[in-house]
Amino acid sequence: xxxxxxxxxxxxxxxxxxxxxxxxxxxxxxxxxxxxxxxxxxxxxxxxxxxxxxxxxxxxxxxxxxxxxxxxxxxxxxxxxxxxxxxxxxxxxxxxxxxxxxxxxxxxxxxxxxxxxxxxxxxxxxxxxxxxxxxxxxxxxxxxxxxxxxxxxxxxxxxxxxxxxxxxxxxxxxxxxxxxxxxxxxxxxxxxxxxxxxxxxxxxxxxxxxxxxxxxxxxxxxxxxxxxxxxxxxxxxxxxxxxxxxxxxxxxxxxxxxxxxxxxxxxxxxxxxxxxxxxxxxxxxxxxxxx
Numbered sequence: 001x002x003x004x005x006x007x008x009x010x011x012x013x014x015x016x017x018x019x020x021x022x023x024x025x026x027x028x029x030x031x032x033x034x035x036x037x038x039x040x041x042x043x044x045x046x047x048x049x050x051x052x053x054x055x056x057x058x059x060x061x062x063x064x065x066x067x068x069x070x071x072x073x074x075x076x077x078x079x080x081x082x083x084x085x086x087x088x089x090x091x092x093x094x095x096x097x098x099x100x101x102x103x104x105x106x107x108x109x110x111x112x113x114x115x116x117x118x119x120x121x122x123x124x125x126x127x128x129x130x131x132x133x134x135x136x137x138x139x140x141x142x143x144x145x146x147x148x149x150x151x152x153x154x155x156x157x158x159x160x161x162x163x164x165x166x167x168x169x170x171x172x173x174x175x176x177x178x179x180x181x182x183x184x185x186x187x188x189x190x191x192x193x194x195x196x197x198x199x200x201x202x203x204x205x206x207x208x209x210x211x212x213x214x215x216x217x218x219x220x221x222x223x224x225x226x227x228x229x230x231x232x233x234x235x236x237x238x239x240x241x242x243x244x245x246x247x248x249x250x251x252x253x254x255x256x257x258x259x260x261x262x263x264x265x266x267x268x269x270x271x272x273x274x275x276x277x278x279x280x281x282x283x284x285x286x287x288x289x290x291x
Contacts, residue, residue, distance in 0.1 A: 001129045003167065004035055004042040004072070005259040007211030008050040008234035010081065011066060013058040019251055024053065024236040027256055028066045031235040031276045035258065036071045042260065043126050045072050046133070048211035048232065049079020049171030051087070060090040077133050078120045079171035079211055080142045080185075084135075087120070096122040096133075119150055123157050129206070129263050130161040134170040136187060143184075144172030144212075146191035151198055158202045165206045165263055168199070173210035173231050175219040179242055181249035182213055196223030206269040207261060214239040214251070216259070216273050230271055233257040255279075 010024045018024045035045065047067075052059035067074060076094065078084055088097045097120055119135040134154060136144035146154075158166065172187040174195045187195070199205055200223060208221065208229035215238055221227040238254040240247075257275040264270075282290045 001127045001263045002040060002042045003126065003129070003131070003261040003263075004038070004045040005048060005169075005209055005232050005261060006031060006035075006045060006235050007048040007171075007232045007258075008079070008214050008236065009047065009063070009066075010050055010053040010234070010236050011059050011063045012053045013056050014062060016053075018053050018236060021251075022237045022253070025062050025066055027236040027276070029069060031256060031258060032066065032069050034274075034276050036069070038260075042072055044075060044124075044131075045070060046075045046077065046131065046169050046209075048077045048169055048209060049136075050081040050211060051076060051079065052083075053081055055081060055083045055086055057086065060086050064090050075122075075124060075131070075133065075169075076120075077169050077171060077211075078135055078137050080137055080139075080144065082137065084118050084120055084137070096124060119153075121150065121153055123161070125161075125164075128165060128265075130164045130166045132157050132161075132166060132168050134168055136170050136172040136191065138188070144170075144187040144191060146187070146194055148194075151194045154195075155198045155201075158198070158205070162202065162204055164204060165268065166202075166204050167206055167261065167269065168208045169210075170208065171211045173212060173217070173219075173229055174208060174221050175229055177213055177215075177217050177219075177231070179213065179215075179239060180245060180247060181242070182239060186212070193223065196221055196227075199227050200224035206263065207271065209259070209261065209271075215241065218271075230259070232259040233273065235276065 138145035213231040214234040217231045240250040260272040
């Protein structure tokens with residue numbers, strides 16, 4: 001099973017630039033074109049939040065237009081920049097956003113009823129692997145939270161799919177990163193502790209994949225030995241790698257990209273970071289261009 005992760009799309013309204021500098025819709029289209037050409041083709045793409053930037057209704061229109069170019073099954077996760085009701089209204093055909101039944105990438109029917117209230121949470125089976133999407137949004141804060149209801153849903157789903165390799169997808173990572181200003185906008189301490197308490201009880205969790213940081217970062221979930229979590233670079237702009245205490249928050253125009261999470265029997269999940277071009281190559285080791 002090959003799962004492509006895109007994140008922090010931050011699609012802006014027509015004519016607007018994110019951070020007054022980045023044409024995020026154009027960047028997303030470039031990423032999608034790269035993913036559509038990928039071989040082998042991913043079984044699915046999951047977008048781990050911050051799909052739009054403000055959010056403004058016209059941004060969701062642009063988001064839908066961009067994502068319509070994707071030729072692979074798509075699953076959406078909410079981030080702190082998103083609006084749950086607007087997301088559901090924009091993608092009415094995405095049954096998993098609303099609860100109910102839908103077919104997964106292999107054609108199997110899954111019960112995707114969310115956890116109640118307004119949370120966007122669902123399970124989808126991609127062949128032998130289960131993906132659980134978790135809602136960490138906590139408006140109006142840019143930080144994230146996991147309340148008792150969301151954690152109870154996660155616990156029940158992990159119990160239901162025990163024995164199946166499982167990936168948990170969420171926007172806010174369940175760990176501090178060392179980038180101080182972003183950690184101040186991270187998952188609440190209560191949310192991190194509750195998440196660790198739940199996932200530490202299960203051994204079939206292959207990876208926790210997250211967004212929010214606009215960087216590729218890997219860490220073991222504190223309080224849950226053996227549970228590995230990672231964040232992914234943005235399809236648009238990246239957060240500067242400011243690890244010094246008090247480093248100011250800023251963005252950098254490092255190359256955009258996405259992650260490829262490859263699961264194989266006996267090997268588990270391996271995560272590969274891929275970049276969106278253009279860039280030179282590939283070349284053989286003796287310098288010849290590979291056709």
